[in-house]
Amino acid sequence: MKTYQGVIARYRKYLPVTKDTPLVSLQEGNTPLIYASKISARLGPKFKVYLKYEGLNPTGSFKDRGMTLAISKAKEEGVKSVICASTGNTSASAAAYAAKAGLKCIVVIPKGAIALGKLAQALVHKAKVIAVKGNFDDALRLVREISANYPVRLVNSINPHRIEGQKTASFEICDFLGTAPDFHLLPVGNAGNITACWKGYKEYFSCKKITHLPCMLGFQAKGAAPIVKGYPFKNPKTIATAIRIGNPASWEEALSAKEESKGLIDAVSDSQILSAYKLLAEEEGVFVEPASAASVAGLLMLNKRGFFGKIRSKNEKKNIVCTLTGHGLKDPQVAIKAVSSPPVIEAKTEAVAKAAGI
Numbered sequence: 001m002k003t004y005q006g007v008i009a010r011y012r013k014y015l016p017v018t019k020d021t022p023l024v025s026l027q028e029g030n031t032p033l034i035y036a037s038k039i040s041a042r043l044g045p046k047f048k049v050y051l052k053y054e055g056l057n058p059t060g061s062f063k064d065r066g067m068t069l070a071i072s073k074a075k076e077e078g079v080k081s082v083i084c085a086s087t088g089n090t091s092a093s094a095a096a097y098a099a100k101a102g103l104k105c106i107v108v109i110p111k112g113a114i115a116l117g118k119l120a121q122a123l124v125h126k127a128k129v130i131a132v133k134g135n136f137d138d139a140l141r142l143v144r145e146i147s148a149n150y151p152v153r154l155v156n157s158i159n160p161h162r163i164e165g166q167k168t169a170s171f172e173i174c175d176f177l178g179t180a181p182d183f184h185l186l187p188v189g190n191a192g193n194i195t196a197c198w199k200g201y202k203e204y205f206s207c208k209k210i211t212h213l214p215c216m217l218g219f220q221a222k223g224a225a226p227i228v229k230g231y232p233f234k235n236p237k238t239i240a241t242a243i244r245i246g247n248p249a250s251w252e253e254a255l256s257a258k259e260e261s262k263g264l265i266d267a268v269s270d271s272q273i274l275s276a277y278k279l280l281a282e283e284e285g286v287f288v289e290p291a292s293a294a295s296v297a298g299l300l301m302l303n304k305r306g307f308f309g310k311i312r313s314k315n316e317k318k319n320i321v322c323t324l325t326g327h328g329l330k331d332p333q334v335a336i337k338a339v340s341s342p343p344v345i346e347a348k349t350e351a352v353a354k355a356a357g358i
């Protein structure tokens with residue numbers, strides 16, 4: 001039996017690799033597309049909502065799809081060191097894949113602004129972690145300058161191999177459904193993922209693997225919504241630290257995805273993000289990090305506005321996919337704050353039964 005070997009092996013004919021490209025893989029991708037019965041019920045009988053649970057990638061986020069290719073290509077080209085700026089997940093992924101490849105990894109993060117699990121990952125994989133007194137946008141500016149002037153490869157999504165790898169999420173969705181979804185919702189931070197997913201759909205369409213293209217619906221956090229507002233945010237703020245980005249690198253590409261797919265990019269508040277975060281955990285059994293819940297928060301917001309009520313469908317149900325970009329365990333601090341702490345009682349049977357309400 002041939003075991004699954006990751007997204008490059010599975011989709012190599014759509015990716016810029018040759019037989020000489022060393023495969024640096026942790027068997028990323030092949031993530032579940034979970035039917036969300038409770039959320040589907042909220043939208044009504046015309047719709048089926050699926051959750052693309054990218055938190056089940058090897059380092060717990062979608063970044064692994066692009067990182068396997070960026071690191072494999074770096075290795076092929078004889079690069080010795082890689083660098084990235086990160087709100088956390090890119091650094092966790094870069095650190096893991098660089099470790100696997102035997103490359104040095106440098107990560108520049110905004111001081112005090114990345115979730116605990118992600119910081120632990122970068123450190124445990126032995127990346128050189130540098131915190132700067134600034135936000136993600138400052139960190140990205142710094143690593144762009146450094147990679148232009150020093151012998152180190154940038155592995156942020158400005159690196160085209162990242163986008164190429166990440167487009168495999170769209171391929172998997174289409175292969176699973178046997179068709180393209182009608183709507184694809186996802187969180188937007190630096191805007192690499194919406195760019196990559198749209199590219200994937202367009203390529204499958206031109207290869208005749210699918211017969212229609214989805215409508216792309218992207219969601220930023222209200223306090224970090226430069227694309228929605230049309231200007232950079234100097235001081236972005238949101239509980240969803242992964243998407244706390246004021247000047248996205250793939251801004252133009254995200255606008256193209258929105259326009260070409262006749263979609264939209266809108267903003268959701270932190271409280272909408274937290275409600276969707278809890279709903280996913282409590283009713284669908286899926287634990288995500290706060291930024292990931294922005295796609296579902298967006299879905300619920302559009303539904304309330306009557307967006308889906310206007311959609312006509314004859315017999316077939318419309319398929320809606322929400323990308324859940326990262327695992328809930330990444331950010332235990334937000335999780336613990338979002339819920340009430342457990343009662344502490346005497347170690348006695350009756351006391352436990354009483355507290356359990358049985």
Ligand code: AN7
Binds near residue numbers: 085088192193242291
């Ligand atoms: C969980 O790790 O930018 O719009 O430096 O970690 O492609 O940037 C993370 C982004 C959504 C936004 N959800 O994706 C980084 C970083 C999660 C994320 C996004 C990120 P993009």
